[in-house]
Ligand code: SAM
């Protein structure tokens with residue numbers, strides 16, 4: 015499926031819940047989210063019906079995200095269902111807290127791999143950033159993924175000046191030792207994070223002499239990869255300073271059945287109602303795709319106030 019700028023859209027990110035077992039300061043309000051009624055959220059069966067339509071339209075890769083996807087009831091059934099549809103790649107972005115107990119079942123259900131979000135290796139800072147999380151749970155989750163073959167494990171680290179920017183070397187050495195791929199992500203001014211926009215850290219501010227670029231796109235996705243002088247593979251995802259909109263191949267679906275064409279746009283196309291009333295959802299998707307924006311406008315100060323935990327990153 016191509017949009018009007020000729021971009022091939024083959025990747026769907028599904029936010030399966032807006033609930034989370036952590037409360038990262040740049041992502042979620044302290045008191046969490048308003049509870050949604052059963053009727054408001056898509057059932058597993060409805061997700062699968064929508065995924066089947068997207069598959070017909072050319073979606074080859076699905077990423078499950080949230081909120082925290084591992085707190086979603088029925089997540090294993092959803093993964094199995096997507097696998098049975100024959101989607102080529104199923105990945106998940108998770109905070110990793112529940113991976114220790116769930117990695118094996120996730121693998122069995124058909125999950126291919128995980129990205130785990132981890133911004134600091136300091137237990138106190140971790141607790142402060144996540145408003146109460148235990149770093150050991152995440153480290154245990156990473157080990158469980160390695161053991162079960164949910165690999166390559168990629169770690170996503172959002173850098174926030176004055177919080178974890180001094181930890182960069184430590185994170186890189188740790189990733190090298192653990193043979194984990196580490197990716198630094200620029201903090202995007204969305205929702206809760208708008209208040210931290212003066213603490214963004216951009217790629218330009220790095221000492222590039224320590225990093226040798228790896229040719230091409232060795233691990234797919236929007237990251238640019240480098241070999242750090244320590245030997246570690248380090249990726250940079252720079253949505254703000256170095257837009258990758260011209261290669262954008264993705265759509266997003268939230269747990270209320272809204273199709274989101276761009277992370278930085280407030281526009282949503284509801285698919286749940288037409289699905290429930292028997293309308294032609296494929297036609298609605300065909301029309302929607304033509305509205306996918308060419309690029310974001312963060313650099314002109316246009317910020318999306320929506321909470322990141324509802325969109326899924
Ligand atoms: N709970 C899961 C997790 O933390 O991995 C999945 C959802 S979370 C919204 C997905 C990713 O978005 C995480 O890696 C998180 O760090 C990142 N994220 C959240 N807010 C962000 C922001 N304002 N800028 C950049 N990344 C952000």
Ligand code: SF4
Nearest residue numbers: 034036038041081109
């Ligand atoms: Fe939860 Fe992930 Fe948001 Fe942190 S970043 S509050 S773990 S959804």
